[in-house]
Amino acid sequence: KQEVTQIPAALSVPEGENLVLNCSFTDSAIYNLQWFRQDPGKGLTSLLLIQSSQREQTSGRLNASLDKSSGRSTLYIAASQPGDSATYLCAVKIRGQGNLIFGKGTKLSVKP
């Protein structure tokens, strides 16, 4: 059974720092891995999608990597801003039905 783990559960950093969020998964039979952002009381917004054949994706200050063989992904946020404060969720799309399996998220707080 696929399991997705995110470490740390919470992170507080001063503005301007570069930071890394971690995601690990137990089964490499995936279509892709996606990173989402969730603001309090809101839905999920897709940030980056990495296909199983890819190693990384970039969007602005965000860079996500995927190492399928080791079952790991990282989300790198450069020059963090208070507006980056949110919960970041990692999810893998499993082969077969194509369902997403989510980690429990990392709650990020960026202090001014």
Next chain:
Amino acid sequence: NAGVTQTPKFQVLKTGQSMTLQCAQDMNHEYMSWYRQDPGMGLRLIHYSVGAGITDQGEVPNGYNVSRSTTEDFPLRLLSAAPSQTSVYFCASSLSGRSGTDTQYFGPGTRLTVL
């Protein structure tokens, strides 16, 4: 495009009542799904559909029914509400369930409280 829409945004039920959470998408997506989000548990899949007329169970299907009569709509029915079903419910859709390239889009959620 409106994307994925959900109604209602908030709902309070009494134990034993039934209700339907509505979900619609206007992107002609084949794949639709329902998740519930609980503190400390993350998002868990309730039911999903890979096309009109096809539905299947996810991780936590008990107490919920779904049907998919059109591509656009995927309602979730609570048969007899229980306090354990107090949660935030999200509907999601993607172009296909069997592609590595398409993103899942989420609705804004329905906050349900069962007293």
